[in-house]
Amino acid sequence: MKIKKNKVSPRQKMINLMYVLLMAMLALNVSSDVLNGFNLVDESLTKSTINASEQNRAMYDVLKSSMEQNPEKVREWFNRAQLVKDMSDSLYNLADQLKVSIAKKADGADADYNNLENREDLEASTQVMLAPGIGRGMELYNAINNYRESILEMVTDSVQRQIIINNFSTEVPRKNISLRKNWQEYHFENMPAIAAITLLTKLQNDVRYAEGEVLHTLTNSIDLGDVRVNQIRALVIPNSKNVVRGNEFTAQIILAAVDSTQRPEIFIGDEKLTTENGYYSKQCNTTGDYTLNGYLMVNDGSGIASRYDFTQNYTVVEPTATVSASLMNVLYAGFENPLSISVPGVPAKNISASIAKGKGSLKSDGKDGFIIIPSQVGEDINIEVTATNETGRRQSMGQYTFRVRQLPNPTPFIEYKDKDGNTQRYGGGAPFSKQALMSTDGIVAAIDDGLLNIGFKVLSFETVFYDNMGNAIPEVSNGALFSTRQKDMFRKLSRGKRFYISHVKAIGPDNVERLLPTSLEVIIN
Secondary structure, three states: OOOOOOOOOHHHHHHHHHHHHHHHHHHHHHHHHHHHHHHHHHHHHHHHHHHHHHHHHHHHHHHHHHHHHOHHHHHHHHHHHHHHHHHHHHHHHHHHHHHHHHHHHHHOOOOOOOOOOOOOOOOHHHHHHHOOOOOOHHHHHHHHHHHHHHHHOOOOOHHHHHHHHHHOOOOOOOOHHHOOOOHHHHHHOOOOHHHHHHHHHHHHHHHHHHHHHHHHHHHHHHOHHHOOOOOOOEEEEEOOOEEEOOOEEEEEEEEOOOOOOOOOEEEEOOEEOOOHHHEEEEEOOOOEEEEEEEEEEEEOOOOOEEEEEEEEEEEEEOOOOEEEEOOOOOEEOOOOEEEEEEEOOEOHHHEEEEOOOOOEEEEEOOOOOEEEEEOOOOOOEEEEEEEEOOOOOEEEEEEEEEOEEOOOOOEEEEEEEOOOOOEEEEOOOOEEOHHHHHOOOEOEEEEEOOOOEEEEEEEEEEEEEEOOOOOEEEEEOEOOEOOHHHHHHHHHOOOOOEEEEEEEEEEOOOOOEEEOOOOEEEEEO
8 A cells, every 4th residue: 555645844854853963962962971970880899899809918918927827726717718819819800801801892902991992882792792602701600600609608697698699699680671681691782891891890899898708707717816916914813802711712824815725834833733724722711911923834936935924912801791771770670671781702692691580581682682671679680691602611701780670750741743744742831732632632651751762551631621710620531532521621722721631640561550740731822
């Protein structure tokens, strides 16, 4: 069928031509920007690769130095590091060879891939990597796979392993553009020369990163800290510098930064110490200040024996303990008094205490202290302290006497919530909000003097109001709560009026019921 074409005016032809020309110019600008971007990325990756190579070289130097100092310990890890270096250099050099080949295809025999002229060349990478029979794409693909699997065998950290897997993945992304393409075709077919070179530079950077991660793992495995030392000192580590008379002074004598492959000889005075791991002990039966002197003999790297002197002071003291009430200088009957007991040089778990039968109870607070509840007011109570030393021997640390008193009377309060929802206590004498009074259910009683904060149970109380004639109108509470009649009287109070809370009966944790001698004056605001 013959297709009839519409006639195009000269003006329309001119517009179409200008549109095509504009699109071509835009394409050239975008292409130039993209190519410049590849140059910037390649330069940044090259600098990062150089830095990583310098860091890796420093770690190889440390391994080599350590190998020379202690080959027995370092040899296995040094050999592994050399294997990593050979594998990494092999893949790195292959990538470098391919960069040179692509640059020569694009610019000729004198090409420099760091200063590529025909950056947009689409044929150079295709010919070098994918040319039938001579393309090196499959060689690079296999080299990356082999390197990845070999490196992963030496890395245990899960995060590092995943980074290496991602960096050296040869899987083709599942996108429309990658359909029917293998890995080498996806990365190098019709790829601008500068883009292909940048891709290979990234591969070199990934190689140095993976190499560095493995080197860190290897150096940590041999604990190079005990090889790279610049000072050797003899140390005495006592279990305690203060020894209770009758107990032993125990200390460990070691060589600082000691190598487990070299065992020093230890001498106390001129007598050789034969115990394992340098432990030394001596029975201490007399109080006073003492000094432990001796020296260590150890062979250095050249096989020459070196001497290192040591000295350690310690003190033998009489059996003693420190016992103090945590809150006060006396103990209160019927009340759980916190008690702290300590013995110098003895951990809290090895300290025990007891009191005579019938005097009350004494028990651990579940932490590092004790709870004592005396039963009789006015009688002193004796606390016997016992400590267990490192050898399991129990020793009395003395008796400590405390006076026993009855809990003092509490003070009545009206508890209420302030505007921020915090609990406050009104003790009388100052104006008190009628709104706060009406929102309160009753009163409380407590010893609240900044040192003690002991609550009491209120059993009953009275409120006393005065009418206009000055007559007192008492009202009885409902236990610790305001009664209905008391609440009704509150509603009738105006600003400036006052009433009194008195005859408060309360019972404390000692189960002693008492009538409080104090009254609470409430002034309505």
